[in-house]
Amino acid sequence: MNTKSAWLKWGIAFFLAIFGLFAARGIYLGEDALDLLPDTAVRGDIQLLQRMGLVNRVFISLEIDPSQTTVSRNGVEQALKTSARQVGSALAENPVFREVLYQLPSGYEWKLLDQLWTHLPALLTEKDLHWIQSQLTTAGLNQALTEDFALLNSPAGLPLKEQIRRDPLGLSRLLIKRLSSLRGEFTTQIRDGFFFSQDGRSCLIWAESALPLTDSKAAEQVQSEVQKALKQGMVHGVNARIIGALPHTLANAHAVRKDLRKLLPLATLTLFIFFLLIFRNPRALLVVGIPFMAAPVAIAVLRLFYDRVSAIALGFGIVLLGIAVDSAIHIYLALSRSPGGKDAVLKGIKRPVILSTATTLAVFVVLLFSEVPSHRQMAALAIIGVFLAVVLAWILVPTLAIRKPRISKRQLPGLKYSTLKLILWGLLLTTGALAWPRLHYNGSLQTLDMLTPKIKADEAHFRATWGPAGDKAFILAAGSTLSQALDRNDQVYEELQRHSISGLRSISPILPGPCLQVQNISNWNVFWEKRRISAEKEIDRIGTELGFISRAFSPFFEWLSAEPVILDPSVLLSGPLSPLICSMLRLPDERGIKNQDNNGHEILITTIAPDTPDTWPVLKKLEEQIPGVAVLSNSKWRSNIETLVRRDVTRLSIAAGVFIVCLIWFFFRKPIAVLAALAPVLSALSSMAIFNYLCTKDINLMHILIGIMVIGISVDYGIFVVCTCQKAISKTTFFAVSMCAVSTLSGFGVLTLAEHPALHTLGATVLVGIGAAWPTALWVTPVILKR
Amino acid sequence: MLMLLTLLFIVPPVFAEDNGKLSSFIHEVEAKAATVKTLTCTLKQERHLAIFARPVIFRGRMALEKPDKLRWEFTSPMASVLILNGTGGLKCSGNSEPRRFNLATDPVMQMVSKQIWTWVNGSYAILQEQYRMVLLEQGPCIVLTANDPKIARAISSVKISFDPDSLQPTTVKIQEPGGDHTVISFSDFILNQPLDQSFFTKCSSP
Numbered sequence: 001m002n003t004k005s006a007w008l009k010w011g012i013a014f015f016l017a018i019f020g021l022f023a024a025r026g027i028y029l030g031e032d033a034l035d036l037l038p039d040t041a042v043r044g045d046i047q048l049l050q051r052m053g054l055v056n057r058v059f060i061s062l063e064i065d066p067s068q069t070t071v072s073r074n075g076v077e078q079a080l081k082t083s084a085r086q087v088g089s090a091l092a093e094n095p096v097f098r099e100v101l102y103q104l105p106s107g108y109e110w111k112l113l114d115q116l117w118t119h120l121p122a123l124l125t126e127k128d129l130h131w132i133q134s135q136l137t138t139a140g141l142n143q144a145l146t147e148d149f150a151l152l153n154s155p156a157g158l159p160l161k162e163q164i165r166r167d168p169l170g171l172s173r174l175l176i177k178r179l180s181s182l183r184g185e186f187t188t189q190i191r192d193g194f195f196f197s198q199d200g201r202s203c204l205i206w207a208e209s210a211l212p213l214t215d216s217k218a219a220e221q222v223q224s225e226v227q228k229a230l231k232q233g234m235v236h237g238v239n240a241r242i243i244g245a246l247p248h249t250l251a252n253a254h255a256v257r258k259d260l261r262k263l264l265p266l267a268t269l270t271l272f273i274f275f276l277l278i279f280r281n282p283r284a285l286l287v288v289g290i291p292f293m294a295a296p297v298a299i300a301v302l303r304l305f306y307d308r309v310s311a312i313a314l315g316f317g318i319v320l321l322g323i324a325v326d327s328a329i330h331i332y333l334a335l336s337r338s339p340g341g342k343d344a345v346l347k348g349i350k351r352p353v354i355l356s357t358a359t360t361l362a363v364f365v366v367l368l369f370s371e372v373p374s375h376r377q378m379a380a381l382a383i384i385g386v387f388l389a390v391v392l393a394w395i396l397v398p399t400l401a402i403r404k405p406r407i408s409k410r411q412l413p414g415l416k417y418s419t420l421k422l423i424l425w426g427l428l429l430t431t432g433a434l435a436w437p438r439l440h441y442n443g444s445l446q447t448l449d450m451l452t453p454k455i456k457a458d459e460a461h462f463r464a465t466w467g468p469a470g471d472k473a474f475i476l477a478a479g480s481t482l483s484q485a486l487d488r489n490d491q492v493y494e495e496l497q498r499h500s501i502s503g504l505r506s507i508s509p510i511l512p513g514p515c516l517q518v519q520n521i522s523n524w525n526v527f528w529e530k531r532r533i534s535a536e537k538e539i540d541r542i543g544t545e546l547g548f549i550s551r552a553f554s555p556f557f558e559w560l561s562a563e564p565v566i567l568d569p570s571v572l573l574s575g576p577l578s579p580l581i582c583s584m585l586r587l588p589d590e591r592g593i594k595n596q597d598n599n600g601h602e603i604l605i606t607t608i609a610p611d612t613p614d615t616w617p618v619l620k621k622l623e624e625q626i627p628g629v630a631v632l633s634n635s636k637w638r639s640n641i642e643t644l645v646r647r648d649v650t651r652l653s654i655a656a657g658v659f660i661v662c663l664i665w666f667f668f669r670k671p672i673a674v675l676a677a678l679a680p681v682l683s684a685l686s687s688m689a690i691f692n693y694l695c696t697k698d699i700n701l702m703h704i705l706i707g708i709m710v711i712g713i714s715v716d717y718g719i720f721v722v723c724t725c726q727k728a729i730s731k732t733t734f735f736a737v738s739m740c741a742v743s744t745l746s747g748f749g750v751l752t753l754a755e756h757p758a759l760h761t762l763g764a765t766v767l768v769g770i771g772a773a774w775p776t777a778l779w780v781t782p783v784i785l786k787r
Numbered sequence: 788m789l790m791l792l793t794l795l796f797i798v799p800p801v802f803a804e805d806n807g808k809l810s811s812f813i814h815e816v817e818a819k820a821a822t823v824k825t826l827t828c829t830l831k832q833e834r835h836l837a838i839f840a841r842p843v844i845f846r847g848r849m850a851l852e853k854p855d856k857l858r859w860e861f862t863s864p865m866a867s868v869l870i871l872n873g874t875g876g877l878k879c880s881g882n883s884e885p886r887r888f889n890l891a892t893d894p895v896m897q898m899v900s901k902q903i904w905t906w907v908n909g910s911y912a913i914l915q916e917q918y919r920m921v922l923l924e925q926g927p928c929i930v931l932t933a934n935d936p937k938i939a940r941a942i943s944s945v946k947i948s949f950d951p952d953s954l955q956p957t958t959v960k961i962q963e964p965g966g967d968h969t970v971i972s973f974s975d976f977i978l979n980q981p982l983d984q985s986f987f988t989k990c991s992s993p
Contacts, residue, residue, distance in 0.1 A: 073854055109897070143883050150867035150880035153834055153845050155859055156899035158961060158969070159941055165838065176893060189874055189890065190897075198874065544840065552838040 006399035013293055013392055020296030027299060028308045035310035035374040045632045045640075048476055052586050052606055053099060053208040058226065059243040060087065061462055062234065063202040073200065079235050080203035081194050086233030087240075088205050096225045099208040101579040104193035108576030115575055116175055116510070117166075121524035121564035122517040123510065128174050129527050135169050136535050141542050144169050149546045166555040168539060178509035182580050188466065197465045204466060208583075213245040216253035223250055241458040248449055255450040255756040263759075267750040271743055278739065283400045287332045288743070290396050291324035291389030298385035302377065310374040316705065317381030322747070323360050323712050324389030326740040327353050328397050330720060333732040333739065335401035342398065352723035352733075355667045356716035357390045359660050363712050366656040371648045375705070418783050425683065425780045428772070432686020435693035441645065442698040450756050473611035473619050473633035477626070478602040482569055482587070484628070485603040486513030491626045492607050499618045505608040507584050511572050521564045532560055584608075602628075611635055649704050656708070660715060668722065676725075676784040677718035680773035683780070684714040687772035688765060695764075702758050706765040713744060714773030721781045734778060741774035809922040812929070813911040819954040826851045827977045828955075832861075833970045849973070856987040857903065868990040871900050879990035918945070927951065940964065 049055045062083050064076050088102025105111070116123065124132075134140055148164045151157055157164075163172070188195045188204065195204040207226075211218035223246060230240050275284050295318050302309060302317075334349045335342060364386070367379035475492050479485030486508075493508035512520070536557050543552050572581050586604045609615060611633040619631050660681075664674045688707060692699050717737045724733035744766065751763025832845045847861035857871045867880040876896060879885040890897045911929075914920070917938060918931035928948040933939040941963065948958040955976050961969045983993040 146865070147880045147883065150861070150865055151878075152836065152838075153832065153843060153861065153865075154867060154869045155903050156869065156896070157834070158963070159899065161836065161838075161963075161967070200874075547839055547841065547843060549838055549840050 009395050009399060013290075013396055017293045017296050020298070020300045023300035024296050024303055027303050035312055035372075045630070045637060048604070048630060049474065049632055050212070052474070052476065052604055053583065054474060054606070055245060056209040056211070056213045057244055058097075058207045058209060058213070058222065058246050059462065060205040060207070060226070060230075061202050061241045061243065061465060062087070062205065062238050063197075063241065063465075065237050065239055076201055077191065077196075079238055080196070080201075081192065083234045083238045084194050084203045084205055086235075087229045088233075090229035090233050091205070091207050091226070094225050094229070096210055096222055097207045098210045099579065099582065100205070101207070101583065102194070102205040104190065104579075105576045108193060111576050112179070113172055113175060115571055116567070117172070117559075118565055119567035119571070120171060120175065122521050122567050123178065123512060124171075124174060124520055124524065125516075126523055129523060131174070132169065132171065132527070136531060136538075138538065138542070141169075141535075141538055145539065145542050145546055145548070149548070162555075165553055166559060168543075168553045168556055175510075179577075181504065181506050181509040182577065182584075199465075202465050206583075209246075213249055216249050219246055219249040219253070222246060241461060243458060243462045247455050247458070248451075251450045251452045251455055252756065255452075255754075256759065259751075259754040259756050259759050263750050263754060266753075267747045270746045270750060274743060274746055281402070283402070284332065286400055287328050287393075287397055288325055290328050290393050291321050291385075292318070294324070294385045294388035294392055295321055297388055298381050301384045302381050305380065306377060310377055313374040313377035313381065317378045317385065320364075320378065320382040320709055320712075321385045321389050322744070323382075323709065323716070324357075324386050324393060325743070326713065326716050326736075327356060327390050328393035329739050329743070330733065330736045331393055331397040332401050333736040335398055337732045337735070346398070348727070351667075351727075352720045353390065353394065355663070355723070356719045357386065359663050359715045359719065360386055360712045362659040362663055363656045363708055366652050366659055367708060369655070370652060371644060378705075418779075421779050421783050425679070425776065428690075429682055429686050432682075432689045435686075435689040438697065439689060439692055439699050440697055441649075442700050471611035471633065471635060473609050473615070473631060473636070475607040475609060475619065475622060476630045476632065477605045477607070478628040478630070479605075480602060482603050483514045485585075485605050486511065486569070487515045488626055488628050489513065489605040489607065490516045492622055492629060495622060495625065496607070496609055496618065499615075501609055501615050501618060503610045505584070505606075507581055507605065508607070510577075511567065511569055511581065514566065517566050521566070524564055528560060532557070645701065645704075656711070660711075664715075664719070667719075668726075672784060673722050673726065676781045677715065677722045679781045679784055680714040680718045680777040681711050683772040683776035684710050684769035688769050691764070691768040700761070702761040703765055706762050707769070710766060710769035710773070713740075713770060714777070717741070717773055717777035718781055721777045722785065725782050725785045737774065737777050741770055741777075744770050745774075809920060809929070812922055812927065813915070813920075816949065816954050817911060822979075823851075824853055824979050825982050827980070827982070828973045829975045831972045831974075835969070836967045837965065850982055850986045852982050852987065855904075858986045859903075860992070870987055870990070871903065872987045876900070877988070877990060885990045 062080055064079065084102045088100055091097050092100040092102075135144055145168060147170075148168050151160060152164060189198060189200075190196070191200075196202070197204075209218075209222045211222055213219050213222060223242075226242060226246075234240060271288065272285065275288060276282070278284075298317070298321070299309075299314065330353065331346075331349060334345050338345050338348075340348075361383055364379040364382045367375055368383070370376055370379070475496075477485050477488035477492055479488055489506070490508050490513045493504070493506045496504055496506075539553055539556075540550055544550055572578070573585075584606045588603060609619060611619070616633070616635060619633065620636075622629050623631050661674065661678070664677050668674055668677065685707070688703070688710070692703065717740070720733045720737060748763050748766035748770075751759050752767060754760045754763060827848060827850045829848045830846070832847075834843045834845070836843075843864075845861045845865070846863050847859070849860070850856075850858040855871065855873050857869075859869045861867045865880065868877070870877040871890075874890050876888050876890065877885050878888060878896075888896045890900055911920070914931065917935055918933055921930045921932075922928075923930060926948045928946055931945040931947070933942055933944075943962040943964050945962070946958075946960040947956050949955065950957050953976065955973065957973055959971045959973075961971075963969075985991075985993045
């Protein structure tokens with residue numbers, strides 16, 4: 001090799017890499033877990049939840065340190081109230097949070113009852129009128145007025161005097177009952193506007209982050225602000241538990257960072273020592289590094305197509321460039337150890353290098369059609385990167401290889417026919433084929449979630465303290481106007497009530513839509529038209545008998561005579577319950593929320609219902625029955641994502657399989673050669689299926705991603721061995737395949753030590769897949785060819 | 788008004804300059820109250836309300852177990868019971884079915900319970916934040932006038948008379964704007980005796 005030409009080639013390569021680095025600088029990396037979800041319905045659902053602020057909600061449960069047993073009940077309450085006030089107000093002042101709820105305004109109950117009293121006729125339904133009817137009988141009135149008389153003479157009588165005069169029948173109880181609909185299954189009790197647990201030893205704050213909590217960078221910022229507020233606001237003896245997406249995102253990000261910090265040096269060191277021991281030449285290390293010079297250029301090209309690149313896709317994409325290392329090793333070993341002239345060696349190895357690159361690219365081209373955006377980005381990066389890496393390897397590796405042929409022309413190991421090997425391989429494939437249909441695709445991202453003992457304990461404690469247990473479904477009623485959304489929300493509530501589904505959180509009982517309000521007022525007017533005069537006489541008669549003066553309840557009848565008034569939503573939206581109502585009602589582009597979907601201009605109202613096998617059939621039908629209604633539930637989400645990803649994976653796997661088989665057929669033109677080349681792939685797939693069956697009986701997103709990579713690597717083993725056996729082009733192939741396999745196994749095998757489930761899965765899958773593909777390529781592929 | 792004038796001129800009230808006496812008296816009352824864990828007594832309540840045709844006199848008894856159990860029971864002329872027990876309670880009147888309530892979800896009873904506990908706990912120091920207090924040597928008794936205009940709309944003044952020896956309140960007179968007023972008299976105190984828990988769980992007397 002001409003030294004000048006070699007330096008020129010390296011110079012161009014370095015220039016390209018540096019240019020790539022320059023062009024790729026400032027690329028916007030998104031660390032959002034949502035990038036792992038399919039584009040279609042499920043992603044849309046999550047975006048709806050984001051718009052409602054449900055994904056980005058942080059729950060902070062303040063609690064008295066259990067060791068503080070000597071503190072009095074009053075002391076506990078005061079400590080919690082002070083902490084909640086201080087932490088809550090600090091969060092409310094922080095622009096990172098857009099909605100913080102920690103205390104309802106003082107006297108909110110009375111203010112609300114006063115506000116709603118005028119509009120009561122518009123809120124009460126026919127069911128309520130039936131109850132009033134039952135109160136209007138002589139016995140009912142007698143009981144109600146007797147209770148009023150007793151109440152007035154009880155300790156409660158003093159503040160309730162005017163209330164009893166204007167509401168002798170206790171209609172306000174119907175209002176109070178309605179308010180509980182905002183609480184749903186949460187077991188809170190409100191003391192001085194603060195949200196206390198039943199045992200009074202915990203106090204709840206909830207805040208909506210303005211930053212996406214599924215994004216690890218944003219989560220770090222939110223966490224820092226929360227910790228600052230807690231540090232400043234919590235009084236001595238009070239602890240805090242943070243619940244929601246925040247701790248999950250942080251735990252995952254920390255675990256990945258910790259694992260990579262620990263394992264990357266270990267993997268690098270292992271590979272370094274391995275290559276140094278085998279090649280005994282520092283130049284060999286450059287061979288391994290060449291493919292990665294393509295990474296900056298590939299990232300720069302990717303930037304032309306995507307404004308924002310998923311960090312997950314970028315990380316995996318670069319790992320996938322490692323596939324090209326195999327080509328570099330094959331070229332290096334062939335050039336440095338095979339007998340014959342350099343040009344002849346290169347000519348001989350050109351065919352398997354092109355074929356293996358073509359099959360790898362084929363797999364990634366297919367992945368470009370994935371529903372999952374991060375898969376597409378990863379595929380694009382891998383296609384550009386692998387192609388460039390192989391080109392660089394082809395150009396640069398010859399400048400490094402020092403020819404020391406060690407293998408004689410006759411050396412071609414493993415070409416003896418062996419029935420035993422075929423039987424063993426057949427057994428592996430049969431077992432794999434039996435295990436494959438028994439595997440369950442688990443689409444839940446929870447399988448890849450780093451669930452630390454603290455998160456587990458905090459969530460269990462939160463459920464025990466605040467309820468509710470079990471999954472929740474979110475029913476979103478959308479409308480182009482608030483009236484339309486409210487009307488649809490009423491239909492949702494009515495339907496759920498009709499099926500006796502309890503534990504609902506809805507604004508419908510206190511803020512019905514105009515249609516229902518008009519109907520309620522009409523029913524109210526008809527009801528009292530017939531009964532008002534007789535009721536007034538009867539109440540007067542019974543009242544005077546009990547000791548009241550005549551017309552003691554005149555305020556009630558004056559109110560009854562007045563024209564009922566429709567409740568305008570602005571009354572509640574500006575009232576004391578505004579934070580609670582707003583948490584369930586989202587107006588378009590409220591507080592600068594970016595529209596993440598095409599329906600961002602719509603008004604959304606949430607109803608929260610228990611998501612159980614019993615309620616699901618009813619919830620599922622709501623979408624069909626009521627226009628503008630979407631039902632989002634964990635179970636639906638799980639099943640949808642499972643269906644979508646399974647469909648995606650099946651479609652892509654078939655396409656990739658067909659593509660690879662066609663390519664190999666195109667190159668080898670013989671069924672036996674095709675089978676021999678694919679033998680390592682079949683072994684890898686079978687062993688992965690058996691391994692997953694024995695471990696969890698599940699396969700998840702990570703298995704699929706790594707599975708594709710393992711297929712890409714193992715098919716290369718088959719191709720090189722088949723080419724070698726067919727044309728005896730390079731006598732170093734078997735050694736090179738082993739080198740590639742051992743380097744891959746040692747590099748990725750280290751990841752089995754990772755704490756993070758996703759990295760652990762990555763390591764284990766590669767270990768098992770390549771662990772099976774390697775011996776197959778060495779011992780089975782030649783045997784098949786011999787047959 | 789005449790009575791108030793009489794009080795102002797005849798009985799020398801303890802004003803700001805004599806806050807020491809008031810503080811010391813409150814301290815004494817609170818110290819006594821702190822020693823009381825359980826209490827039962829009989830009570831008589833006279834309600835003079837404009838919406839009542841005539842003054843209504845109720846008789847009954849009260850049972851209290853600190854920190855959060857209270858039974859307020861009238862036996863005549865009409866049987867009625869109000870029980871506060873932790874975060875819940877029970878209300879019965881006449882022969883009607885007992886009605887349970889949860890303080891977390893019933894804002895009316897929540898407010899009532901808060902008021903009752905403020906008075907019953909004998910936390911006069913806390914009351915001092917809401918009311919202007921005047922100590923009248925005779926009785927002894929204290930007169931409270933609301934600082935908060937919201938409270939003042941419901942209560943003009945509260946006059947509490949104490950037993951000079953036990954320092955237990957013997958009479959509470961609550962004056963409302965517009966002339967309505969209530970006088971509650973307590974007697975036959977039994978302190979720190981174990982109480983049957985059914986006092987606080989059932990309307991029927993044990």
